[in-house]
Amino acid sequence: MQETPAGPLLSQIDIPADLRQLDKSQLPQVANELRQFIIDTVSVHGGHFGASLGVVELSVALHYVFNTPDDQLVWDVGHQAYGHKILTGRRRNFHTNRKYGGLSGFPKRSESVYDAFGVGHSSTSISAALGMAIASKLQGNTTRQHVAIIGDGAMTAGLPFEALNHAGVSGTNLIVVLNDNNMSIDQNVGALKEYLTQISTSPLWNKMRDDVWKILGKGPKPEYTRDMAAKIEASVKGVFSKSSNLFEALGMRYFGPIDGHNVTGLADTLEQLKNLPGPKLLHIKTVKGKGYELAEKDQTLWHAPGTFDKITGIINKKPVTKPEPPKYQDVFGHTIVELAQQNPKIMGITPAMPSGCSLKYMMEVMPDRALDVGIAEQHAVTLSAGLATQGMTVFCNIYSSFMQRAYDMVIHDVAIQKLPVIFCLDRAGLVGDDGPTHHGCYDLAFMRCVPNLIVAAPMNEQELRNMMYTAQLPENKLPYSIRYPRGQGVMPEWRTPFEAIETGTGRVIREGEDVAILTIGHPGNFAVDACETLVTEGLNPAHYDLRFVKPLDGVLLDQIGRKFRKIITVEDGTVVGGFGSAVLEWLNEHGYHPQVEILGIPDQLVEHGTPAQLHQECGYDAAGIARTVRQFYGAEVSANA
Ligand SMILES: Cc1ncc(C[n+]2csc(CCOP(=O)(O)OP(=O)(O)O)c2C)c(N)n1
Numbered sequence: 001m002q003e004t005p006a007g008p009l010l011s012q013i014d015i016p017a018d019l020r021q022l023d024k025s026q027l028p029q030v031a032n033e034l035r036q037f038i039i040d041t042v043s044v045h046g047g048h049f050g051a052s053l054g055v056v057e058l059s060v061a062l063h064y065v066f067n068t069p070d071d072q073l074v075w076d077v078g079h080q081a082y083g084h085k086i087l088t089g090r091r092r093n094f095h096t097n098r099k100y101g102g103l104s105g106f107p108k109r110s111e112s113v114y115d116a117f118g119v120g121h122s123s124t125s126i127s128a129a130l131g132m133a134i135a136s137k138l139q140g141n142t143t144r145q146h147v148a149i150i151g152d153g154a155m156t157a158g159l160p161f162e163a164l165n166h167a168g169v170s171g172t173n174l175i176v177v178l179n180d181n182n183m184s185i186d187q188n189v190g191a192l193k194e195y196l197t198q199i200s201t202s203p204l205w206n207k208m209r210d211d212v213w214k215i216l217g218k219g220p221k222p223e224y225t226r227d228m229a230a231k232i233e234a235s236v237k238g239v240f241s242k243s244s245n246l247f248e249a250l251g252m253r254y255f256g257p258i259d260g261h262n263v264t265g266l267a268d269t270l271e272q273l274k275n276l277p278g279p280k281l282l283h284i285k286t287v288k289g290k291g292y293e294l295a296e297k298d299q300t301l302w303h304a305p306g307t308f309d310k311i312t313g314i315i316n317k318k319p320v321t322k323p324e325p326p327k328y329q330d331v332f333g334h335t336i337v338e339l340a341q342q343n344p345k346i347m348g349i350t351p352a353m354p355s356g357c358s359l360k361y362m363m364e365v366m367p368d369r370a371l372d373v374g375i376a377e378q379h380a381v382t383l384s385a386g387l388a389t390q391g392m393t394v395f396c397n398i399y400s401s402f403m404q405r406a407y408d409m410v411i412h413d414v415a416i417q418k419l420p421v422i423f424c425l426d427r428a429g430l431v432g433d434d435g436p437t438h439h440g441c442y443d444l445a446f447m448r449c450v451p452n453l454i455v456a457a458p459m460n461e462q463e464l465r466n467m468m469y470t471a472q473l474p475e476n477k478l479p480y481s482i483r484y485p486r487g488q489g490v491m492p493e494w495r496t497p498f499e500a501i502e503t504g505t506g507r508v509i510r511e512g513e514d515v516a517i518l519t520i521g522h523p524g525n526f527a528v529d530a531c532e533t534l535v536t537e538g539l540n541p542a543h544y545d546l547r548f549v550k551p552l553d554g555v556l557l558d559q560i561g562r563k564f565r566k567i568i569t570v571e572d573g574t575v576v577g578g579f580g581s582a583v584l585e586w587l588n589e590h591g592y593h594p595q596v597e598i599l600g601i602p603d604q605l606v607e608h609g610t611p612a613q614l615h616q617e618c619g620y621d622a623a624g625i626a627r628t629v630r631q632f633y634g635a636e637v638s639a640n641a
Contacts, residue, residue: 001095004041007033015089016063016114024064027263031060034083035291037091042082043310046433047098047105050289050302051080054181054260055149058284059083061266062147062177065274071145072116072132076125076154078106079304080179088114098433100609105434120437121402122375123157125150126176130163133172145274147175153184153352156192156374161250167279168251175273176252176281179260181288184352185303186360190374195246200257200285247281256283261290300355323492328484328522329426331461331494333358335468336395340366343472345393349373351380357397357426377402381409381421388419393472396421400428400440400483407446414479415452421479422471423447428457428483429522429572430601430615435608440483441601444520445577447481448550454480454503455550457521461494463547469498476503485522485572487611504551512542515632516564517625520546520579523570526615529622534629541629549579552586561592566632568597570620575600597628 005011009026010033013019019030035056042049060083062073068088075081085103086094089112096102107115117128129148136144150160155178167174180196182188247254253276258269266284273280288303289295294313295302301315308315340346340362348370354360362370373380377398384396398406403425414421428440447455454471458464464484471480509524510531517527524545531543544560546553560567567587569580580598587594599620606614615621619628 001045001099003092004037004044004095006037006091009033010037010086010091013087014091016068016087019060019063019087022064024264024267027060027064027267031057031263034060034086037086037094038082039292039310041094041097043308045095045097045099046304046307048079048082048304049292050183050295050299051077051151052082053290053292053295054286054288055080055179056083056290057261057263057266058149058177058179058286059087061263061270062149063087064267065270066145066147069113069116072129072147073114074117074125074129074132074146074148075107075119076148076150077122078119080149080151081107084114085112088112098435098608100607100613102608104608106437118437120434121405122154123150123159125154126160126163126167126174129176130167130170130172130174133174134170137172145173145175147177149177149179151184152178152180152182152193152196153188153375156184156188156190156352157376158378164247164250164252170279172279173277174279175270176279178256178281178283179286180257180283181286181299183288183299184375185356186300186352186354186372188374189352189372192374196283199245199283251279253278253280254283255280257285258282260284260286325489325492326461326494327358327487328461328464328489329356329358329486331464331489332397332424332426332468332484333361334495335465336370337362337365339468339472340369343393345391346472347371347387347392347394349380349384349394349396351375351377351398351402353397353399353426356399357424359397377406378409381406381423382413384421385409385413385417385419388414388421389417394421395424395468395472397424397426399438400425400443401431401438403443404446410447410453410479411450415450418452418477419479420471420477422468423479423481424468425481425483427486429485430606430611430618431486432611432614433608436605439601439606440485440572441574441606443481443483444549444571444573444579445581447483448579448582449577452478453550454478454548455483456481456548457483459519459521459524459545459547461489461491462496463501463545464489465494465496466499466501467547470500470503473500483521485611489522490525501547504548504553506544506546506548506553506556508542508556509545510541510543512540514564515539515541515566515568515629516560517541517543517568517570517629518546518560518579518583519543519570520549521572523572523615523620526620526622527570527625530625530629533622533626537630539629539633546579546583549582552582554586554590557583557586558590561587561590561594565594566597567594568599568625568628568632570625571598571600572615572620573600574603576603595632597632599624599628 098105106120125148129146133146288299350359352375384394571579
């Protein structure tokens with residue numbers, strides 16, 4: 001892999017201190033070179049794209065004005081922090097971004113002192129930066145600055161408002177930069193979005209307050225005068241802008257909106273804010289994908305487009321030689337439409353991932369029954385519970401790792417009340433390039449310990465459809481969780497007729513002798529491949545697809561317990577507390593004591609890489625399963641010898 005060449009100014013910037021040596025008039029050129037560097041690298045190596053292009057100027061201005069790493073920048077989500085990474089000592093190996101063994105796609109404390117806080121999941125920045133600011137204050141450090149940079153999408157979650165509620169009375173000098181591009185991954189949604197548009201389009205008020213601000217800054221005691229003006233401003237403002245400012249109501253001084261692509265203007269404003277005491281919020285307007293025309297036009301597609309030809313803008317796709325299996329997300333997306341056409345009670349809920357989880361298909365044809373609620377996983381779950389109390393049948397689709405955030409709602413609002421909400425957990429298992437913040441490792445373990453929940457995982461498209469079908473039948477009275485991975489399934493002909501699957505029943509994939517392989521979900525296909533190889537070696541393991549982690553299939557396990565003294569379990573989840581643990585507990589409780597090997601995600605963080613690399617690392621790809629089976633047979637041979 002080759003280092004990406006940088007422009008003349010950017011190539012002199014190894015760390016932000018180098019940037020700060022430049023004259024302010026050179027910043028636009030730095031920004032242009034940085035933008036080009038991001039385009040050059042992402043087009044060849046892939047990754048998030050539009051969000052980083054949108055904050056090129058902001059990244060340059062922040063590192064120019066603030067004394068990083070002593071001053072601390074906290075990027076929300078972190079998918080937009082490529083410019084920050086490139087300016088902070090990682091330009092030369094930025095081509096390894098998101099690759100196995102390479103840089104992380106998100107800020108990460110262990111990777112750089114400039115990454116003040118590890119991210120990946122959204123909406124944490126204000127809380128984290130406030131914590132840092134309070135600590136600095138307590139430690140008597142009066143000069144260190146703390147800046148949270150948060151997007152309008154991330155702002156739709158509850159956590160930023162919990163943080164603002166605290167920040168407003170914290171007496172810290174926290175700075176929040178609200179990067180408003182009117183986009184989440186898809187179009188941003190909700191009343192806050194409308195509000196931000198409204199305050200951005202009150203030109204009279206904004207011009208007047210900016211002019212006053214500039215004039216006051218020229219007086220003899222600018223800080224004092226501006227502070228006084230701020231107090232008067234809040235009361236006068238309502239007259240001009242119809243409603244009072246939300247952020248000011250929460251105790252933050254509000255500035256903006258200003259043009260987030262004017263790098264010198266941004267630097268000037270940040271310089272002023274730096275010297276102003278108290279918590280404050282700077283609202284900047286930016287364009288997601290700025291500077292790459294196609295990305296500005298189709299911002300959802302160019303959020304993370306994969307690799308592409310930077311001249312033509314053609315996105316590289318793998319050549320299709322035979323009919324391909326669909327992505328699991330699309331099986332979900334089309335199947336919910338089919339089911340909803342037959343069952344008027346069905347609704348679909350997504351917290352900000354309509355394209356990612358493919359609920360968009362239902363949103364197109366039944367907009368009243370398929371809702372994007374913004375980045376609000378907790379709300380998505382409790383909203384689903386509320387709908388279920390009224391007899392609605394709700395499919396609540398949340399990525400496995402984002403569901404971690406709504407765990408209390410799953411227990412308190414759904415399971416305890418036995419409301420038959422159907423959770424579809426997309427991106428379950430090791431997701432690949434996004435790494436440990438996004439791997440869906442834990443859901444099997446954290447769902448299976450909750451009473452009343454049915455916990456299922458399909459091995460293929462047909463099982464996913466049938467589980468969705470079964471879960472929405474009126475006879476199902478319990479909450480039902482269905483987890484499936486990112487990416488493609490295995491069945492090109494996937495539109496199979498619906499058939500109910502009796503809850504808690506597994507199936508035999510392959511009869512065999514000596515060793516039994518028990519799988520849950522998609523990794524069952526790895527076991528199928530492993531068995532194909534093993535059979536050619538004269539070995540004859542059995543393979544069972546359990547389909548449910550809860551309730552487990554007691555009848556099947558009883559047969560397996562009687563017949564086998566060696567069992568391997570396989571799951572795309574943590575070996576601690578997951579499917580293998582459930583099987584072990586069952587066997588022990590029922591008096592079976594075979595030798596059991598649990599294959600899955602070990603009790604340590606798995607970094608980023610391709611799913612195939614990571615499955616191999618964890619030892620539950622086809623080769624890993626085959627190896628374990630051979631070891632069991634090898635042990636058998638030596639035991640008999
Ligand atoms: C808790 C959580 N839910 C969902 C996501 C998926 N996600 C990543 S970026 C993003 C959009 C963020 O929008 P915004 O903050 O406005 O940033 P932009 O991409 O527009 O710059 C979403 C929904 C996430 N990272 N974390």
